[in-house]
Amino acid sequence: MTSKPLNAGNAGNAGNAGNAGNVGRPVGGDSERVRNQLLDAARQHFLDRDFKAVSLRQIADTAGVNPAMVKYYFGGKRGLYLAMVDSMLRQLEERLSALPRGAEISVSEFIHGYTALLAANPWWPNFIVREVLFGDGELREEVIGKFMQHIGPRLIGRVEEEITLGNYRDNLDPSLAVISLLGVTLFPFIAAPIIGRIFKRELGPDDVNELAQHNTALFLQGVLAGPSPGATS
Amino acid sequence: MTSKPLNAGNAGNAGNAGNAGNVGRPVGGDSERVRNQLLDAARQHFLDRDFKAVSLRQIADTAGVNPAMVKYYFGGKRGLYLAMVDSMLRQLEERLSALPRGAEISVSEFIHGYTALLAANPWWPNFIVREVLFGDGELREEVIGKFMQHIGPRLIGRVEEEITLGNYRDNLDPSLAVISLLGVTLFPFIAAPIIGRIFKRELGPDDVNELAQHNTALFLQGVLAGPSPGATS
DNA sequence: TAATTAATTAAACATATAATTAATTAAAAG
DNA sequence: CTTTTAATTAATTATATGTTTAATTAATTA
Structure with missing residues (x-):
């Protein structure tokens, strides 16, 4: 510990957030609120930018608290991120378990349910894609495990049934079919940022039903004309 | 220009790459080679990690040159990145224009062509997804413009035809159909890192044909059993 | 009420990074 | 052969970031 001062003399304004100057324990102290403000701010930033692209100072600014609170409540940037991921996954698991399921539901119901879920939580595909494709490896495993262990096999079993x-x-490959099903369901949301630009189509909340119907019909009947059984028109 | 020294006295080994010590213009100077080595190294790193997650030092190390060469040849990190993107897009455009096209090719040929292209360049979907979803906005526009202005409308026109x-x-929505087509074609490669884990399926180079065939059949016929015209079996 | 604990800010710290500059050597031009 | 230009490395600079610490104030406890 030689402790030679390297950059002494700067300091000053490094993101003066919220109650600047109010040092010391606040009067109406609600520590849970601060914790949640940090989680919210983390969500806002992490859901559309990379882990490394988001700075603690930005999060603290949005939350209106001092950056040191991140250490205080979550141990650090990584801890905050993990806590945020966890809250997200728990929220999603709730929504998932609220979807209709079981042997009796139709593929149409399935697609409609998931499409509506995705439309209501557009952060989900973005987040998953980012975590899974570009994650560090640790979170990746966690996300894969938490999500896909349940959803993937269940879908495959359904198709086999x-x-x-x-x-x-009977010449259908169940796992490929599920990959396709996920593809048609997820891709529109993954590609949402560019779909409007390219296809002159916005996929707003009103189009969700139409999209689900289209996906159902495509998955079941394909695109061919002619004597296809069970036309929806 | 006060020029107060802040962190003087460190230096030392900060990524001693390639020909360390060989200061001055090299003897068999092939500047084009260095340029390409930098582009190659940039490709390697940028294609599986974020722009901010890759450091100039890492790239320079892999390329075996001094970090300052990045400034010399490309003006900076951003310039190198843009040059790399450009070379990638040009390469891809070549491959794309080599694919069969025109009014007479079938959807099957189309899917097979693109699937093979993707299998041969697995970086493509990853890169596009990352750029488009999580890009800063500038590159995003460029990528969208360069790629999709051609591909998207062309595909839609084909379906309309x-x-x-x-x-x-005739109750098919052309743009939704193209989105679905892109979904089934791209998603397996986007999700490649997790597909093996979840579906006990690797999608190696041998499975590409099978995948393309499956996608073609699904797109055309859907999954339903019964009197579907033109069964592939 | 006195002592301790909780919550908060400002500041310092350590480190990493992209960018720049100065020195150095080879090649090219005159 | 001399001068200028090209290419390269080492060192420096400036800045941004995550973390840590010290000071400070309110709440809690003894």
Whole structure:
């Protein structure tokens, strides 16, 4: 510990947030509120920018608290991030378990449910794609585990069942079918930022139903004209 | 220009790359080679990590040159990145224009072509997704413009044509159909890192044909069993 | 009421990074 | 052959960031 001063003399305004100057324990102290403000701010920033692209100071600014509170409440930037991820995943799990499921629901209901869920939580595909594709590896594992262990196999089982029942072609590969199903369901939201630009189509909240209907029809009937059974028109 | 020294006295080893010590213009000077080495190294790093997550030192290390060469040849980190993006896009445009096209090719050929292209350049979907979803905005515009102005409308036109010809259902929404087509085609590669984990399926180079065939069949016929015209089995 | 603990800010610290500059050597031009 | 230009490295600069600490004030406890 030689402790030679390197950059002494700067300091000053490094993101004067919220109650600047009010040093010391605040009067109507609600520590839970500060914690949640930090979580909210973290959500806002992390959901559309990379972990490294977001600075503690930015989060603290948005939350209106001092950057040191991140250490105080979450141990550091990483801790805050993990806490945020956790709260997100728990929220999503709630929504997921509220969706209709079981053997009796139709693919249409399934697609409609997930499409509506995605439309209501547009952060989800973005976040998952970012975590899974560009994550450091640790969070990646966690996210994959928490999400896909349940959803993936359940979907595959469902498709296998339909094949056994004779409802789906028996030359259908169940896992590829599920990948396709996820593709048509997720991709519009993954690509949302550019869809409007390219396709002159916004996919706003009103179009969600139309999208779900389209996906259902495509998945079930494909695009071919002719004597396809069960036309929706 | 007060020029007060802040952190004088460190220096030392900050990524001693390649020909360390060899100061001055090298003897068999091939400046084009250095330029390309930098581009290659940039590609390697930027294609699987974020812009901010990659440091100039890392790139210079991989390239085996001094970090200052980045400034010399490309003006800075950003310049190198843009040059790399440009070379990538030009390479991809070549491959794209080499694909079969025109009025006479089938959807099957189309899907097979793009799937093979993606399989041969797995960096493409990753890169595009990252740029488009999480980019700063400037590169985003450029990428969208360069890619999608051509591909998107062309695909939509194709689908409209097929509807007019009576080959596709006339209740089909062309832009949604193209979004779906892109979804089934791109998503497996976007999700490649997790597909093996969840679906016990690797999507290696051998499975590409199978995937393309599956996508073609799904897009055309859907999954339903029964009297579907033109079964592939 | 006195002592301790909780919550908060401002400031300092350490480190990493992109950018720049100065020195240095080879090649090219005159 | 001399001068200028090109290419390269080492060192410096400036800045941004996550973390830590010290001071400060309110709440809690003894």
